Amino acid sequence: MVATGGGPGAMEAANLGAYLSRHPDSVVEEALAAVAAAPTFQPSVEVWARTALEVRRRWSEGTESVGIPTWFYGHEPPNVFASSIAKYFQNSLREATLLRHCDAGIVFLPGAAGTVQEIFQDACENYYANPDMLAPMVLVGERYWTEEMPVWPLLKRLANDRPMAAAVHLVDDIDEAAAVVAG
Numbered sequence: 158m159v160a161t162g163g164g165p166g167a168m169e170a171a172n173l174g175a176y177l178s179r180h181p182d183s184v185v186e187e188a189l190a191a192v193a194a195a196p197t198f199q200p201s202v203e204v205w206a207r208t209a210l211e212v213r214r215r216w217s218e219g220t221e222s223v224g225i226p227t228w229f230y231g232h233e234p235p236n237v238f239a240s241s242i243a244k245y246f247q248n249s250l251r252e253a254t255l256l257r258h259c260d261a262g263i264v265f266l267p268g269a270a271g272t273v274q275e276i277f278q279d280a281c282e283n284y285y286a287n288p289d290m291l292a293p294m295v296l297v298g299e300r301y302w303t304e305e306m307p308v309w310p311l312l313k314r315l316a317n318d319r320p321m322a323a324a325v326h327l328v329d330d331i332d333e334a335a336a337v338v339a340g
Contacts, residue, residue: 160259162251163224163242164233165198165205167266172238173212175222188212198234209237223258227251252278262293262338264331267301276308283321291324295334299327 159175161168173192177185195201195208213219224239227248235242245251248271256263256279265276276294283291294312296302302309309327316322326337 159222160255161222161224161239162255162271163226163235163239165236168224169209169236169238172222172224172236176213176219176238176240177216178220179218180216184216188216191215202234206234206237213237225251225255256282260290260292262295264295264297264334264338267298267306269306273306273308276312280312280315280321280325283324284315284319286321288320291321293324293326293337295326295328295337297328297331297334299329302327 159171161171163172169192173188174185177188191212192208195205198205219238219240221240222238223241223243224235225243225245226233226235228244228246235244243254245254252275256275263275263279265272276296279292279294283294286292296309296312299309312325313322316325326334328334328337
């Protein structure tokens with residue numbers, strides 16, 4: 158099951174990928190071309206949502222996924238590709254719920270404060286977890302996570318000499334991330 162924060166951008170892409178996962182690549186390419194016409198909710202949420210809803214209408218049979226947006230970030234609308242949506246009023250509860258259920262691993266793409274919070278909240282769970290309960294943490298973008306937002310050195314230091322060391326990964330592209338999570 159794919160679960161995301163339910164918002165735009167990478168979260169929307171993950172929910173769309175899950176939604177179309179049983180369709181042929183040609184359908185995925187066609188759907189990507191369609192959503193590319195309105196790739197962001199700015200300047201018009203209406204155009205962005207209408208474009209995505211048209212993709213759902215064209216391919217009404219989709220695989221389920223979960224989106225868990227928060228009221229805390231009210232400026233980011235939820236994407237329409239998650240089949241189930243849970244909405245939390247408190248971001249910390251949202252994060253805890255996502256982390257608790259994402260036991261196959263979490264992929265972290267370049268982000269800012271919210272993403273950094275999620276990384277270290279997940280790191281804390283892995284730090285104290287029994288070795289059989291560790292979930293892979295995959296940070297995508299070596300330069301980003303070592304130079305621009307240098308959380309990787311601290312994460313590696315935290316994992317040093319702990320079972321969680323085997324669960325933290327830094328990769329440069331999404332294919333590598335998928336390989337780590339797939340095991």
